[in-house]
Amino acid sequence: MSQGLEPIAPREAAEMWLDRLQSTRADETIQSYEYRLKPFLEWCDAEGIDNLNDLTSRQVFQFDSKRRADGLKVTTLNNQIGTLKQFIQFCERIDAVPERLPTKVEVPTVNLSDRVNDELLPAERADRIREKLSRYQRASRQHAMFELLWHTGCRLGGLCSLDLQDCFFEESDLERLRHQDDIDQAALEAVEIPFVYFRHRSETPLKNKREGERPVALEQEVADCVQEYIDINRVERTDSTERQPLFTTEKGANARASKSSIRREVYILTQPCRWGGCPHDRDTMNCEALDHGKEARCPSSRSPHPLRTGAITHMRDRGWPPEVVAERVNATPDVIREHYDHPDPIRRMQSRREFLTEDSA
Template sequence: MSDELEPMKPREAVDMWIDRLQSTRADETLKSYRYRLKPFLEWCNSEGIDNLNDLTSRDIFQYDSHRRSKGLKVSTLNNQIGTLKQFIEFCERIDAVPEGLPAKVEVPSVKLADRVNDELLSANRAETIRENLHLYQRASRRQAMFELLWHTGCRLGGLRSLDLRDCFFEQSDLERLRHQDDIEKDALEAVDVPFVYFRHRPETPLKNKREGERPVALEQEVADRVQEYIDINRVERTDSDDRKPLFTTEKGENARVSKSSIRREVYIMTQPCQWGSCPHDRNISKCEAREHGHEARCPSSRSPHPLRTGAITHMRDQGWPPEVVAERVNATPEVIREHYDHPDPIRRMQSRREFLTEDSA
């Protein structure tokens, strides 16, 4: 052990690292970091490692082997060891572990097939749901939610964060931008509508905070359907922060719809039996997945994340470059390629045709 190292308990170091990241990471991200490091802290306790100064590359190897013995998925192991490596890098900077230790932490490589989530909502299913919602639940909160989730590829938290003032569906709405963003009046003439503007606010944070703020253009049909919901079925309520949420509740203390409610709505909308027969040969009248709170038990139902995955994949299948998709959905091009890109070979071929020339035929 180097005499230059400062004694540091594992849990104390984790708390210090998480605290350091508070200003640059979303709360959900920090929670995931703590969750991934929890097994490491438990292992350190069981191995009697109460001072990170004593941590060696052999210890890291033994911990890696310990986690592999649990039968974890390669992607899970990749996340846990990857987060551990970031943590060890921080510990090196504060003289808590021997110099050079982070370089000896080998993060398990993951094949693309192991990284992706194969439960994405397909474009065909999404279009069927859109059609049925418009036919049977037109102007409903549920329809407006699905339209925005599918069309923008936003995260659940982003959808929940929207206020009425974040919807710019008419040219006259742009006047709000002049006051909110200090945009010159002449410059507004070049701005097209419709679009929604995702904003990071303390009460409704975005995953990447200020860096997650972005205006996202909408097709006119999508904006019209959301506007119908606003005009006909949106319950006029103001939340405790004197804001007017786009998606409100009918009763209760919280005027803004909760994350759990949005998640439940998506589970319900993606149940095939909502619009037709059950593909799993279940008795619909007795199916537990039709009971309140149990919607996720349907094998075909999907949460908001696979819906986002499907939306992003659909954009790519239509020929959108990863860089353009990344800006629209607030992710990096690398993340788009590795975690959200589930190409349909035929559609992807079609999207590439525009790059062909007569000379290359």
């Protein structure tokens, strides 16, 4: 055992770390950390490592090699080893692992090409889906949800958190913000509508909690679509806390549309065969991806996260600075550049032309 360290089992340390994160991370984030750390804890059990004081950089390297041999995608490996490094950094702070061990943990680098294929819904596809929804399912719940996801770049949890009172489409709606301590009343006098306000509440938490709260401006066309949904197709229901969810269910105990149901609807909306032919030469009469609960098995279907990635990339391709995009979607500029920025070189060149014109003036 290394001198000056206090013995602790890997699982006990993991529980301490995850418990410590409870005050600063959303439940879903903690669950993802727990999921990513699980293979390491199982490996420790198999290798007889019952005290982190004895953990060496060579053993971490051996674990890394094993996960590579398991055939993991580089993006998955990046997430798992990155989370492991954060965990070992915590362990160093509580005198559980040898000093400087975290600096010896190498997180695999993810190339841009490794991310793009599976993690982005291209703007062209999003526009086609929006066009079809506007034509065939105008102002439906699916239409309104897709428009907000694409236009705001919000997370799935943020979309689920929205209530009717979070929609500010008329000047009279601004009265709901009067006299609120966290609102600059002077700025409110000049604010423009329409916008939605993402709020952190205990029943519907945002990923970054209070720091994730923000108003997000909408184009009038998007606000009109959401308002039509509210006026025509929204099922009037309140949840167990007497809140009025923006996206409701027709029946069942939960009035608010769940994350799983919205995720499934996004999978369905991004299946090409829903709007035309199958690009994978599948028999659309017998394709398993058309069965309930199996929509994600379509190679072209996407979950809400790639939709968020595509939306953020589209903002950047239109010339939006990373700092502006970051505030809109509740992320840091560095995260925008590293994880979400998958530029099309031609579009990015075009977005830079305005700066070329300014320099020539």
